[in-house]
Amino acid sequence: MSIVDIETGMFGSIAASLVYPAAAILALLWIYMQIVRSPVVLTHAHETIHIPIVDPDTHRIRRMPLSEFVKKHCPGLYGxxxxxxxxxxxxxxxxxxxxxxxxxxxxxxxxxxxNGFRYERDHLQLPDGGNIALDWCPGPNRHPFDETPIVVILHGLTGGSHESYIKDLVREVTKGPQYYRCVVVNFRGCAGTKLTTSQLYCAAYTGDIKFALDYIRRKCPESPLIGIGFSLGANIILKAVGEMGSDCPFIAAISVGNPYDLLISSRALHRSLVGKIYSAAMTVSLKSLFRSHIDAIKDQELIDPDHVLKARRITDFDDRATRIAFRYRTVDEYYRLGSSAPHIPNVRVPLLCLHAIDDPIAHKEALPYHEIRSNPYAILATTQQGGHLGWWSGNFTIKRWFPGPVHEFITAMFETYLSLPPDLQKTFATPIGLSAPLVPSRAILPFSTPIDPHIIHKEIHATSFGESDNDLSDSEVELESVPDPNTHTHTNNNTDGTATPVPDPTSAGASRSHPTQPAQPVPASQLLRPTPALHRAVSRQSSATHIYALFLIKKLVETIRYKGIVVVLLSWFFGYYMGKSRRLLN
Structure with missing residues (x-):
């Protein structure tokens, strides 16, 4: 055997020994990629509105459900x-x-x-003396204002038109063959905008975006508009769309990475150590923005700048600055009233919500599944992976995934709208094709939905014993704060996210707080009659019967307020009754 044969055989054996590990590694990578792949899941109402489209075969107008429209024209969202x-x-x-x-x-x-495009900045003066910056792409100097469709974009917390997720979308939307126009609405003090008043911005304040939309409509009266917001901007734009209802100037709206319920998202964020790190990082950005405009903000008499700059969590900053600037009593009240989820049922334009389930900042607990299913205008698209405004894909050339599906939705909406005659464009979002009419939304009160009274009774039943009289009076106040359903009260929603109660003119003296009517005396025969519920309580645990009796005594004395002798007699009678309860019930 020659030396060449020996070397060939040796290298061949080495190569053969490497094939199996390499194949195993590739197989494991393939399995891993199959596991982490994240299909898009759509959630929507059983019946969605029917939007008018032009049939490409017959060139006649027909109606298509919104859900089917998205599935047909947006392959990045379905298929x-x-x-x-x-x-x-x-x-x-x-x-x-x-x-x-x-x-x-x-x-x-x-x-x-x-592509040669650059932002062209337009400063917009606000009625209160403040100003915001609108960054157009392409701007009027390069492409004069005309009937080109416009995408209105809102950025996230302390962001602006310079953010990479904004630029990714702008680059996707402004490219051919459609060449749509984009305008980024930068919040007060953001993206290099000088703060000219002591007011910044917050998640609940929609006055600036509404004023900006009115300005854009005056500049381009014939251009259809689609609004899209990211993170905090998604909360603002969705809340504004819900507040405007049928008067919304958009033909469609998109929400990406929306926290939806600020209170739930805040509590979920601060539940873990990693979430607290995110909160601290966002607080650093907020304090940096606050510090850059401190000369204008220090005019706020109630805000202590030194105290604000010591904030370590985002809730601390909101409690020391945001809720004071926008006149909220507590930071939780600001989070409740500033959330966009309660406004989803009021949306009256096609709405696409895109969210990643593993988003560590806009937590999945706050996803408004019920609100989405209750509104035939809304569609929620979720992926298991994606993070907060990430959706990075590709292993060598990394780019974002979400601009593709979002661009498909924008293009489908614009092209469908522009293909319609003017009379059908005006009724583009009319609720047609539903088997039942839309349920009008109740007025959004400045507090959460009242708890059912019988639940409050159960809570008092379980927790009031062994507490002081002061604790019991607090429970009574909580019970009295539940609005009377027979009293007609409605509210006017302000642009700052608060709600001003307005009494009904037909009922004099109507207010938001309605004291309950005094309870009528309950006959003793009804209180002392053995009931099936009492039978079950005795059979399970005799202590439950004692608690029930003490509860009745306490509520009876508080309600009818008899003389002391009645209290003594009832206490003696119920004590005797408790001792003989099993014999009496048997």
Missing amino acids: PKAVYHPTLWLSNGHLQTIFTSFYNDKMKNANYFN
């Missing part, structure tokens, strides 16, 4: 291509979110459009 494949080394929501933060810093000042 075999509606799958998000995360980057191999960014398959976790935290990794996606952290990478997004670093990428935003990297691309902050980069010319990201690669």
